[in-house]
Amino acid sequence: MARYLVTGGAGYVGSHVVLALLNRGDDVVVLDNLRQGHREAVSPGAELVVGDLADHKLLRDTLARGQFDGVLHFAALSLVGESMRDPMRYIAENLSHTMWLADAAVRAGVRRFVLSSTAALFGLPTRIPIDEAEQVAPVSAYGESKLMAERGLEWADRIHGLRSASLRYFNAAGADPGGRLGEDHNPETHLIPNAVNAVLGLGPPLTVFGTDYDTPDGTAIRDYVHVADLADAHLRVLDKLVDGPSCRYNVGSGTGASVMEVIAAVERAAGRPVPHTLGPRREGDPPVLVASNERLRQETGWSPRLGALDDIVGTAYAWRARNPSGYKGMAVKKEAVSA
Template identity: 50%
Template sequence: MTAVLVTGGAGYIGSQVVLALLEAGFRPTVLDDLSTGVREAVPPGTPFVLGNAGDSDLVRTVLERTESQAVLHFAASLVVPESLDHPLRYWRNNLGTTLGLLEGMMRAAVLRLVLSSTAAVYGIPETLPVDEDAACHPINPYGSSKLAAERLVTEVAAAHALRCVALRYFNVAGADPAGRSGQRRPGATHLIKVACDAALGRRDAVEIHGDDYATPDGTGVRDYVHVADLASAHVAALHHLLDGGGCLTVNCGYGHGHSVRQVLAAVGRAAGRPVPWRLAPRRAGDPPAVVARAELVRQRLGWRPRHDSLDRIVADALAWERRGSIRAAVQLSAAGE
């Protein structure tokens, strides 16, 4: 089995990718500092190293000890509103950590990288759907720092033998269809997670941040992609690199968008009750609409998504949140005994 290192593998997306890697016959090791990840998210039996992915000495040691042939890099900060309040933190983590990781990889002579990136690098696209050749003008520190990380990797690849696939995610949502992994981070801001919480009575309402955008119903439109499909794109990217493929930058989305109101309606259908909401001001750093042109990932990586349905994404997310409520109730009951 081919060994690989997964940084940030205790997080929402990283843990789902670890599951996909195991199913595909790889031998992953997870490196995570648990600043936002959760140890329980790492599949049982998967080697785990507690540490920072930007520690080049640690990265080199882990790569050499595990005989890893590639790195999948998820360790990053990713909340747009938070990035506006804490830009230094975002630049330090998203760019600085990538710099340290690359130094460790070069020293260990591991020259294959699958990079987690984001559609936030595009900012407010001039045309939709947005393709990989579109101009990048990020409008928040999250997008700016991730674009800088992409450019750093590109420059390292030009100077060395490094080969990288950068996957620009659109809006990742849902949970593992088998119920093994999902969104665990407290206070997560993803719309579908927030809407599920409201449907289950964990919060009083969902805030719709602006209803006067130039979109069909006035609310923001996003291209939602199921986390399990995104995980399969990472496995495809890894195969591409291991088979001798060159550097690529590709969008990971479905190519069609859904508005905030459409998402709330889908969660309401799944929950069997309307989702309470209230109107709130627009948030700084939010573009009106972002939808992928997603042909390249299919053409170059052979990606075939299996869960391209808003109702499926919502159903899996809601099922995961309901399991979480049951787990919490059991824990409270046990604590009271």
């Protein structure tokens, strides 16, 4: 049995990775400040340490409690729009926290590190699908902060031998097929949960930003990868680092879905129309963003098991329909049972 530290393990992607690690029999310690994460999202069997990566003593003390076989780092500021309003905060926090964590890992004798990175590194790509050879040219402070974190980890490997894998996600979506975990952000900025909230009456009508793109239906196309498949990718690269070198992978389904196709999928799941309005394009939004996942497939054997749009949307809808108040409602239910 291996032992891992997962920062941000109470968040959306992190919590699904924690569940996947536990399911294969690993020992997991979660470090999360619960600023965006949810205590209820930490699966039973994982230890939760509530604290911030800026607390260097807590970080060192946590890593000193027995040998860890690896660190998976999800804790970060991650809103693109907010990063453009406060770029210094994003770059300072995301870079410094990654470097403090890497330094603490090196000092504790940890040899493997997996970074939650982003497709925002690519900015406006020159070709579709986007492979790992695509130039990195972020157009947001968030993307820049992740690129700097990746470069910092290169030095941690070069000087200290800390092997790392950077996973550049496209659009994580969906929910645990078993219904235990889901997506619950505040504010929510992602298309699928916002469409689900709209159809359930839990949020305002959806706004479709741009209907005149050079795409089959005029709306932007994005690559959606199921969060459970994304979790599987983390486990595979974590194992690859045992004997392999540091690496970077694009993680997506390899196919794209337009905004209108997503709306249609939500309507199929709900059995009723999604309230929505049509609006102008948002500045900087490219018409198509789709990943090439060929390198990840070839080098790790990964493939999306829930790649169909209806599978992704169906799990997202099912979780939210059962938990209309998100994790907050789950906490209330637990308190009622305890009483």
